[in-house]
Amino acid sequence: MAIDLDEQDGQTPLDPDELAGLIPTHVLTKGDLNDWEQENILRAVQWARRQRKVDVLSEAFCRDLHKKMFDQTWSWAGTFRKSDKNIGCDWTQVSVKLRDLFDNARWWVENETFAPDEIAARFHRDLVWVHPFPNGNGRHSRMMADALLRTMGEAPFSWGGGGTLVKADNARSNYLAALRAADAGDYSLLLAFVRSTA
Template identity: 75%
Template structure:
């Protein structure tokens, strides 16, 4: 039986080749996939806690974290997407856009351009916009932002009191609205949400 994925607002559809990369063939519904991925993500959280002083602002760490989060689910975990999506830069520009984001973020930190929360929120929004991977970009970008905060000696974001931001919940709606406002360079909603 094939995996039946429900498209929700803010989610990026997978193409047939990406769907074929599913390792867990026993999964048949979106809910099962979400639960399976969440179990994998919890393993990645433990991996991250054991990782000493990671170079968060690097392509290697970006890929490694995604791989740790999704390696038990997708064969392509940690591999940049190879097709355009409904969000994100042209797929051929992912590595360049990431390099620019990492350099800009280093500059923001070194020059104290914004407070730490705003640096992490802007980093998160830009990483979501680049959309480096076929799937899991929002969850990955949230973990990357929290890792960035840790590298600055700051506590992680609460992300809407830890609400489910994957399923179609009210908190997910607030999160997506905050990201869309940040796309228009209005970060008030996102800065409020990340600490709510």
């Protein structure tokens, strides 16, 4: 039976091979998938909070976190994408672009190039742009930014109080508008959004 995935603005479509990696057999709609993924992600949040003395700015942590977030949902969880998407770098460049991003973020932190919130917001936006995985990149990059904040001794972002930011609502619309402004070099909306509650 085919799953009905009617994609929303800002979501990356899955190709047939990626869809074939769906693990639960009871999922038939996008709502079912969102609910199932959210349960998986809640376990990953707990795992991420328990990580101590881990290099958040590493490919290993990046992959491990994605795998923990989606290992009950997608057989390819934690595996970089193998096709181009409607967003992101060329799929063959994912590892290179990630290494560059991790090096940049490490420099920002070590040299206090920006305030911690701006470092994490810029890191988040750049990780979304790399788009390393077939799916779940927005949620993954938000958790990566929060993990980076914890390593700097800062509280995680509130992300507009929008929960998962998966459903089409005002929080998601504001988030996408803030990301698009950051894509154009204006981080003011994103910096306001990440600490807002509504």
